[in-house]
Amino acid sequence: MIQKLISGIKEKDAPIVVGLDPTMKLMPKSLVDKHIAEHGQTLEAVGEAMFDYNKQIMDACADLIPAVKPQIAMYESYGIPGMIAYKKTVDYAKELGLVVIADIKRGDIGSTSTAYALGHLGSVQVGDYKYQGFDADMATVNPYLGTDGVKPFVDVCKEEDKGIFVLCKTSNPSSGEFQDRLIDGRPLYEHMAEKIEEWGADTREGNYSNVGAVVGATYPEMGAKLRKLMPHTYILVPGYGAQGGKGADLVNFFNEDGLGAIVNSSRGIIAAYQQEKYAKYGEANFAEASRAAVEDMLADIRGALN
Amino acid sequence: MIQKLISGIKEKDAPIVVGLDPTMKLMPKSLVDKHIAEHGQTLEAVGEAMFDYNKQIMDACADLIPAVKPQIAMYESYGIPGMIAYKKTVDYAKELGLVVIADIKRGDIGSTSTAYALGHLGSVQVGDYKYQGFDADMATVNPYLGTDGVKPFVDVCKEEDKGIFVLCKTSNPSSGEFQDRLIDGRPLYEHMAEKIEEWGADTREGNYSNVGAVVGATYPEMGAKLRKLMPHTYILVPGYGAQGGKGADLVNFFNEDGLGAIVNSSRGIIAAYQQEKYAKYGEANFAEASRAAVEDMLADIRGALN
Known part of the structure; x- marks a missing residue:
């Protein structure tokens, strides 16, 4: 699977992924109202609005991006109708040929x-x-x-040609509370990085394994260190845009082959129409605003990488 | 909410919770076949079988137990029909007056x-x-x-009178890989315990807070230490039964008031009919076998606590 993702990244010259995290605050009111008119003030209406919103954004951006990352929590909020919207989003993204990174952060006993x-x-x-x-x-x-x-996730990756990204150093302000604590003189996230490289060792396709890592854009210096510790690990980088990360911060996350990282933006893309910069599109053309924001994000990252 | 749980525990003299983790291996074949006859070999059939299985076990055991703990992963395996079975299980348990502990192990940025x-x-x-x-x-x-x-979970607990259990020291064999690593001379799980006590501080109802901890029955010595570090924290104790924990191991998890812990058993109860000890019930009377297993578990734990 990692090679499929890399092919998409190379073909579109786009090491980015759009986070499909619909919420009532981010979706255009007119779009939500349309579905409420049809289904009443119900969870079903919100589920239908979420899928419609995602679909329009994917239709507008699919030729520019290799992948989408739906955050399942946003759908779980709305119960079964939300989960149906999640499933429809995953299925539709795959119809468009996009790689779907399910942001589910699951993990339990074996x-x-x-x-x-x-x-x-x-x-x-x-x-x-x-x-x-x-x-x-x-x-x-x-x-x-x-x-x-x-390990059970790694096993399924091998059997079904899928991939995972394991949390290493997350983008949020208090991620350091446990992840940065020193163990034998080195932060926990470095120990995690070594484990991630190890878990992926026999899932490699070419230079990269199907076991990636999540490292937040908000911690670029740690990103540089982690990049070196995990030479065969693709890094999923959240925190760009709305969370404060910028193109220049991202260079550290890439290898010298220009690969090795994929940068996520969610709110910054899907709710671009709410930003002053893209206000001219208006609420009705929210998907076009998202496309413009993807183009600007690509210019920022390509510029930083050159 | 913690006081509601404690009331149930006291009333039934039962510091236990039954894990509703249905799988194809655990459910009686005749029960699954009945639903396949109605819905074909579909996810819907499995979803209906899961709920039927849970319902019969709850009907047989509800007067003996204060709470159930559905493990959402087992339902997610079967997609939307599985999630519908999860929701029906939660709703039915609440109709019976049982406290529902959703074993979801979620956690993300704010x-x-x-x-x-x-x-x-x-x-x-x-x-x-x-x-x-x-x-x-x-x-x-x-x-x-x-x-x-x-924090967002703690906030919702306060607003809606709900509770959480935060992973501290999990029951699985490799839980020590990160959780036992020494930070400033003390294992990570002890640092976590202090945080858990702190997160719960302003959610107390009487002596206990609405922020509990998960500590595996499989690590009784650590349980004793953690019990002392978290005097106001209820401990959810998985790992009893199928995972190897025994009644005598559990004493350490309780406070001197006889409270402070609730012990989970999943497979050991819901698939009791598969054990030699309860074979006489037969597959058809699986729920009665579960009831007998609950009674034996209660006798084991009450014996250990006296």
Whole structure:
């Protein structure tokens, strides 16, 4: 799977992923109202609005980007109708040929991690038939439980040609509270990085493994160190844009081959129409505003990398 | 919410919770076949079987236990029909007056944790109406991202009188890989314990807070230490039964008031009919076998505590 992602990145010259994290605050009011008119003030209306919003943004941006990253929490908020919108989003992205990185941050004891891995990346058997519950290409994984919580995901990656990104150093302000604490003189996130490189060792396709890492754009110096510690690990970099990360901060996350990192922006792209810079598009043309924001993000990152 | 849980524990003299983690291997074949006959070899059939299985076990055991703990991963494996079975399980347990501990192990950056907390413990607004996505009473939370990933759950607990259990020292074999590593001379799980006590400080109802901790039965010596470090924290103790923990190991997890811990058993209860000890019940009477296993678990734990 990592080679499929890399192909998309090279073909579109776009080491970026758009975070599809719809919320009531981010979606245009007129779009939500349209679905409320049809379904009433219900969870179903919000689910339909979420999918419509995502679909229009994907339709407007798909030729510019290799991947999307739906944040499942935003959909779980709205119960079953939200989960249906999540599933439709994943399926539609795949129809467009986009790699889907499911931002699910799951992780549990072994048998439970297996259930998550089968549900989100693999398949389950019912009698003579195989079914995919939520058929993403890659997923984020929380490693607090250690190897036996991560390994089931790695196994499914091998069997089904999928990929994961394991949390290493997250983008949020208090990520350091545990992740930066020194163990034998080195921060926990460095120990995690070594484990991630190890977990991925026998999943390599070319120079990169199917076990990636999450390292926040908001910590560029740590990014530089982690880049060196994990030479075969693709880094998913959240925190660009709305969380404060800039193009110049990102150079450290890439290898000398120009690969090795994929940068996420969510709010900065999907709600671009709310920014003064893109106000001219108006609420009705929110997807065009998103396209313009993708083009600006690409220019910023390509500029920083050259 | 913690006082509601404590009331149930006292009333039934039962500091236990039954883990509702249905899988194809655990459910009686005849039960699954019944639903396949109705819905074909589909995800819907499995979802219906899961709920039927849970319902019969809850009906058989509800008067003996204060709470159930559905493990959401088992339902996510089966996609949307699985999630519907999860929701029906939560709703039915609440109809029976059981406290529902959603074993979801969610945790993310602040705004995303808010979405999870609202979806599983709180509510969302759609126009003039409030909706609960998945309306559990308590939920498990993964703290790898630090305070700003946990705080949104604590806030929802305060607003909606709900509770959480934060992962501290998990029951799985490799939990020590990160959780036991020494930071300033003390294992990470002890630092976590102090944070958990702190996060819960202003959510106390009587002697206990609405922010609990998860500490595995498989590590009884660490349990004793953690019990002392978190005097106002309820401990959810997984790992009893199938994972190897025994009644005698559990004494350490309780305070001198006889409270402070709730012990989970999943497979050992819900698939009791598969054990030689309960074979006489047969597959058809699986729920009665579960009831007998609950009675034996209670006798084991009450014996150890006296």
